[in-house]
Amino acid sequence: MTSAAAEAAIKEALGEVTPGADTDSLPPDADLRDTLELDSLDFLRFVEILSERTGKRIDEDDYPQLATKAGAVKFLAGRARG
Amino acid sequence: MPVLGADMDEGTILEWLVKPGDEVRKGDVIAVVDTAKSAIEVESFSTGRVERLVVGVGETVPVGTPLAVLTEPGGERAQPAVPAAGTQRTRRDRRAERPAQQVPAPRPASPVIRHRARELGIDLAALHGTGPDGTVTREDLEHAAAGPAPPAARQPAAGPEPARSRRKPAPRAGRRRATPLARRLAAELGVDLAAVAGTGPAGAIRAADVRLAAPGGERGRPAAAATATARSAAERNQSMRQAIARLMARSKREIPHYYVSNTADMTHAMSWLRDRNREVDVSQRLVPSALLLKAVALAARRVPRLNGYWVDDAFRPAEAVHLGVAVSLRGGGVLTPAIHDAADLPLGELMARLRDLVTRARSGRLRACELTDGTITVTNLGDQGVESVYGVIYPPQVALVGFGRIVERAVAAGGLVGARPAVTTTLAADHRATDGYAGSRFLSALAGLLQRPEAL
Incomplete structure (x- = not known):
């Protein structure tokens, strides 16, 4: 998966979890949970959507890498290449 | 108008999901009511046919006000306009029923049961008792309070409606991006999300888009005249704070x-x-x-x-x-x-x-x-x-x-x-x-x- 595709999937997932939130202007290194006020159920849904869209299995141990947009892009893009 | 929480004293009808002539079962969602805190789906407390809607869309009434009149099932089907005396039944207030508005239960029920019924907001007259001589038992009450069977009788006049249980999330309709509310509405209204044009961010489908795409608009109701809108975000915020303030102040005062x-x-x-x-x-x-x-x-x-x-x-x-x-x-x-x-x-x-x-x-x-x-x-x-x-x-x-x-x-x-x-x-x-x-x-x-x- 390219970085651009990963970023699009992340934006889409965040848009669905937090309807109306401005995910475009989100700084790449901002903590998603803090910035978007995601609770554990929201975050689970976020992971679920990402997993559905990208076809990648995402384990709980991977969650720390999804803490920021930049981290999530790296995780999704890097994992697909590996 | 049921009491939807200890802090509620009035409510506004946002939407009727039934119309006169519709059969409803106890537990079916029949209306959406706006309260200080949120819009809430209100269930029918009894089974029967909708005789008339008493409170119109957009009207705000105190709790305890009858919202609609139902005719009991059986017998009167051929004479819809002439409900026999004693068969009219209005939906009762939950929990905070005022003594002056009480309907005497047709079957004898003990004071304890009557009290519990009031607490649970259950109309004893609408319950079938399983106790001796058909008396309503505590078990009947708890059973009734525990929740009705999944609603099945709220089909719009046209179009298939997927069966929906309140115990499970609505089935996903397609893979189009849509808000959860939009998905629910689509399932309820029988709208195919794939055919809806989204106006949300990046083309996401919003509830309003689904309503527009539904046959005849939202359940066929006139677009502007009978539409009550929920409070704006700012109004909601203020009314929510006030409701929380009242309830929490009461809690700290009394408890x-x-x-x-x-x-x-x-x-x-x-x-x-x-x-x-x-x-x-x-x-x-x-x-x-x-x-x-x-x-x-x-x-x-x-x-x-x-x-x-x-x-x-x-x-x-x-x-x-x-x-x-x-x-x-x-x-x-x-x-x-x-x-x-x-x-x-x-x-x-x-x-x-x-x-x-x-x-x-x-x-x-x-x-x-x-x-x-x-x-x-x-x-x-x-x-x-x-x-x-x-x-x-x-x-x-x-x-x-x-x-x-x-x-x-x-x-x-x-x-x-x-x-x-x-x-x-x-x-x-x-x-x-x-x-x-x-x-x-x-x-x-x-x-x-x-x-x-x-x-x-």
């Missing part, structure tokens, strides 16, 4: 709270959870909250004096544990819808209900029974990072359980200090109903239950 706290070791629970989640698909994963909620429900069953209502200077125990869950809303404010029969739900089912409930609380589609049936409430502020929370009880309940963050603590065991995940549990309880001893037993039971996650 002598006492507080106890404990620390529950979460080592086993967290490692059990991690192992379990590793083996299942992401959609089946549990969050720690699911374990905490189940443990509370089981602990409430062990200490039943904390599960119920304080009414008329006496404690009325509830026979089932309907677990209220404080859900914070994105715009501010909080709702406390209940998970019915939480103590009997397997963890996976409880988790699914929790997700469904939180989604609907935030999209403004809760059911009336979910907002009125809670017997004990949980507030979990762990996701917000605090270590403990001492809550305010929701009257007429008598206990509120609080969870902080699950965090590694230095714990001394066997003469050694180690780092172990733990959670601070708190209980705010009504001193009129119980003493500190009961509260302590409850939190001890809770901590014990959390040591055996596989048994939850």
Whole structure:
């Protein structure tokens, strides 16, 4: 998966979890949970959507890498290449 | 107009989901009512045919005002316009029925049962008793209160409608991007999401888009004339604050709270959870909250004096544990819808209900029974990072359980200090109903239950 595709999937997932939130202007290194006020159920849904869209299995141990947009892009893009 | 929470004194009809002539069953959602806190789906308390709608869309009326007149099923089908005397039945107010408006029950019911029925907001006249001579028993009441069968009778005149149970999230319609409310509406209105033009961010389908795409507009009602809009975000915020203010002030004024706290070791629970989640698909994963909620429900069953209502200077125990869950809303404010029969739900089912409930609380589609049936409430502020929370009880309940963050603590065991995940549990309880001893037993039971996650 390219970085651009990963970023699009992340934006889409965040848009669905937090309807109306401005995910475009989100700084790449901002903590998603803090910035978007995601609770554990929201975050689970976020992971679920990402997993559905990208076809990648995402384990709980991977969650720390999804803490920021930049981290999530790296995780999704890097994992697909590996 | 039913009472949808102890703090409500009036409501506005946002939408009628039935029209005169429609058959409705007890438990069917028949209207959407706007309250200070949110828009709520209101169920019918009896079975019959809609004779007429008394309160129109956009009208605000005090609680206790009849909203619609139903004709009893059977017999009168051929003479819709002439309801026989005594067969008219209006939907009754829940819980706070005024004495002057009471309908005498046709079957004898004991004072205890009548009282309990009022508490539960059940119209005794609409119940079929299973006791001697058809009397309504406590079991009948609890059964009726526990929730109706899935609604089936709210089909629009045209178009297929997928069957929907309030216990499960609405089925996903296609893979188009859509808000949860839009998906629900689409399922309800029989709209194919694939054919809807989205106007949300990046083409996401919003509820309004679904309404536009529905045959004849939203359930065929005139677009402008009969449309009542929910409050604006700012109005909602203010009215929500006022409602919370009234209820919490009442709680602190009337309820002598006492507080106890404990620390529950979460080592086993967290490692059990991690192992379990590793083996299942992401959609089946549990969050720690699911374990905490189940443990509370089981602990409430062990200490039943904390599960119920304080009414008329006496404690009325509830026979089932309907677990209220404080859900914070994105715009501010909080709702406390209940998970019915939480103590009997397997963890996976409880988790699914929790997700469904939180989604609907935030999209403004809760059911009336979910907002009125809670017997004990949980507030979990762990996701917000605090270590403990001492809550305010929701009257007429008598206990509120609080969870902080699950965090590694230095714990001394066997003469050694180690780092172990733990959670601070708190209980705010009504001193009129119980003493500190009961509260302590409850939190001890809770901590014990959390040591055996596989048994939850």
